[in-house]
Amino acid sequence: MSPSIVIRKAHPEDIVEISRLHARVFGPGRFARSAYRVREGKGHLSRFCLVACIGKEVVASIRTTEITIGGAKGAILLGPVAVDADHRTFGLGSKLITAALEAAHKGGAKLVVLVGDHPYYGRFGFNAVPPGQIVFPGPVNPFRILAHELEPGALAGYRGLVVAEPPGELPDA
Template sequence: MTALPLVIRPEHPDDVQAIERLHARAFGPGRFARTAYRLREGAAALPELCFTALVGTYLVGSLRIGPAEAGGRPLLALGPITVDPSFANRGIGCALMQAGLDAARAGGHGLVVLVGDLPYYRRFGFSPVPMGRIVLPGPVDPARFLWLQLADGACEGMVGAVIAARVNPSPSAG
């Protein structure tokens, strides 16, 4: 963990502008064309699964998790996770991931997907989605499309196109 005086807390409504500035610094203007962003269009993240990282009063990281579904079955879409580039490699992303995944498990959710680097996300238990099981709404390197089963059996029978959900998924199923 980082030696910084780091505070991980739930995202507050007044964090939105700082988070948007953080996304712009970390990902640039091309972020809106990425498949992961396209998946989240029109769907709000779940407030109980969104966290921020602060050093003092400075927002240095953010994690959002939102509802999605595949084949009519609920799941969660993790992302974006963002850490201010000047605070990279200090354990902030790991702390945010742990907070988000712990909250998702505690909320009874079953499956979470993301687009990211397997060497990083493997430490949290993520693995590549098997080819042909579920697909995203745009191009993505199959080695970067990952999932994590939070509850036994959540991956079984999960097939179809992943779309953003407009309503909260049932925690027992998703």
């Protein structure tokens, strides 16, 4: 029998637990990841960040960051997705990605981008971005930049450097 898992919006009081989860899952190298570099100094949570909890324990999280790409607004950076090792058999990563994409779409985002592996993220509708179209600060393999259009044809309107937007007000859950 699987435990009772609740997926909900992340709240400021979850930041410590999310940070601990990331430390367990990714180790000290996590700060070199592109999502951390983009988000640096811009706050911890956006309105589309989610957590999966068993009781009060955060066992998985998905971070999202509202970004501009070459100055164009309406895009979201997805990642990282972190699932505690003891809870990886429940499909939490997939559930969080699906829920975050739905929340971003409902929230008016046009495009979601990430740095990851197409064989995994392709099943969620992510496709390769032409090399050089979207650029991240720091070293990123351009063949791992993927995008999911929440609005058909949206990718064509985005070209240039990814920059984090300061997080807006987090709506009530």
